Amino acid sequence: MQIHRVRGRDLRDALSRAGRQFGDNALLLSHETLPDGDVLVAVADPVRTAVARGELASARGAAxxxxxxxxxxxxxxxxxxxxxxxxxxxxxxxxxxxxxxxxxxxxxxxxxRVLVAPGPRPASRSALERGQPAVLAFVGPTGVGKTTTLAKIASRMARVGRRVSLVCMDTQRPGASEQLSAFAQLMQAPFAVAPDAAALAQVLARSSDRDCVFVDTTGRSPRDARALEQLAQSLGADTERLSTYLVLSAASTRAALDEARRSFAPTRPQAWIVTKLDETRAPAPVLEAAAEAKVGVAFLCDGPDVSAHLERAHAERFADLFLRGRLA
Ligand SMILES: Nc1nc2c(ncn2[C@@H]2O[C@H](COP(=O)(O)OP(=O)(O)OP(=O)(O)O)[C@@H](O)[C@H]2O)c(=O)[nH]1
Ligand SMILES: [Mg+2]
The missing domain is CATH 1.10.8 (Helicase, Ruva Protein; domain 3)
Incomplete structure (x- = not known):
């Protein structure tokens, strides 16, 4: 048996590196924490062991x-x-x-290859003193997971003590506002419906006690995109207050991703969020599209569970997705 030793920052990192090098069948034999805090794992690699024994024909004569x-x-x-x-x-x-x-x-x-976007920030102290919370808007095609991802991020921020509120602009899909208001109830956050830019401005004016206002939009209506454009204009020089996230499913084709990128460009997304990584083993197209768009990816989602399945984007996660097709 061939035994390999792989070092990582922690056990997860070491296992992820071992998985990349020796595949998912690599057998974990032992692990130890080194004096500097790194973790060293010993794995046996069944395939390479077979190659070493000359059992795999394909290993012969490799050019x-x-x-x-x-x-x-x-x-x-x-x-x-x-x-x-x-x-x-x-x-x-x-x-x-x-x-x-x-x-x-x-x-x-x-x-x-892919940029990492900074995570959402609550408004600056001076903005909060002026009663102006940060606004986080989620746009993207129908059914990609905008509402679910918004709830994941909002509940994570609420858990660390941020005062959040949720606003639904989706008045088209039956049940859309009920879906978001249920999430708001779970995190005991204020909830409002704002069907257009004027209503959204009113909700924001009433949100001076909040750190972050999360705005959910409908994937169907160009009207929402226009409302966000108007909001961006009305914030004027205060553009830092509004962060727009373009949510895209990793299970989409490259053509659909390019189309979404074009149609949501007017909302000027600061970053992308990639969802449904659990539904594909071929997530490279969405990462390549982000790299070409030179836009950062902020989060990666690999499941529908609001209390889990949300990871901050990171270069090593991108590498895992390219080389293993999934998050480690
Ligand atoms: N497998 C998987 N399902 C997800 C993920 N994120 C969301 N979903 C599911 O995808 C479906 C659509 O999610 P929503 O959050 O309603 O999507 P949306 O983009 O808000 O949809 P519309 O508002 O109708 O445009 C739901 O069943 C979610 O539970 C994910 O990362 N993986
Ligand atoms: Mg939705």
Whole structure:
């Protein structure tokens, strides 16, 4: 049996690196915490053990440096474009990494392709003194998880003591306001319905005791997008108060993602949130679309549970998605 040792910042990080190098079948043999706090795991790699014994025909006569085929296969599985696969392999080649280290070099390269957007901030102290809470608006195509993700982020902020309130602009879909008001009740936050820009302005004027106001929109109506544009204009120089998140499903095709990016451009999203990572093993297109748009990703969601399934975006998570198709 071949035993490999992999070091990480903590157990999760070490296991994630081991998974990237040796696949999900790698067998955890032991783990120990090192004096500097890092964690060292020992794993057995069944596939490489078989290769070492000469049991796998495909291992013979490989023309490319070892490890390159693993990187290529992993990227093909996650739906990565040929251009990015080639760029990644070229980087690995240049780095001199071979064998299992090729995956590490690829991970480092891929993790840096996508920008990480800062997380939502409550309004500054001076804005709060003026009674002006931060406004966080969620836009995106129908059914991608806007309302669910808004509830996840709002409840996380409420749990750390932020005074939040929820506003529903979706007056079209039956049950939309009930869905959001149920979330508001759960987190004991004020709730309001604002069907247009004027109503939204009134709600904001009444929200001077809040740190953050979360605004849910409908994926169907261009009217919501216009209302957000008007809100952005009315905030004028105070643009920092409004953060608009474009929510996109990882299960969407690249064409649908490009279309969404175009149609929600007028709302000037500060960052993207990627949902439904649990519904696909090919999440590369949404990450590549974000990289091309040069927009940061703020959160990653891999399930519908409001009290879980929300992760801050991070380069290592991007690398996991490219190379394993899912969050570690
Ligand atoms: N599997 C999975 N389901 C999710 C995720 N996020 C949301 N959902 C589910 O997707 C469905 C739609 O979620 P909503 O939050 O209502 O989506 P929306 O974008 O607000 O939908 P509209 O307001 O109708 O445009 C619900 O059943 C959610 O539970 C996710 O990350 N993974
Ligand atoms: Mg909704």
């Amino acid at each position: 490319r440096p070892s490890g390159f085929a693993d990187v290529e296969r992993a990227l093909e599985r996650s739906g990565t474009s040929r251009a990015l696969i080639d760029a990644t392999l070229a980087h690995v080649e240049r780095s001199g990494a071979r064998g299992p280290y090729a995956l590490d070099a690829a991970a480092e390269f891929l993790g840096a």
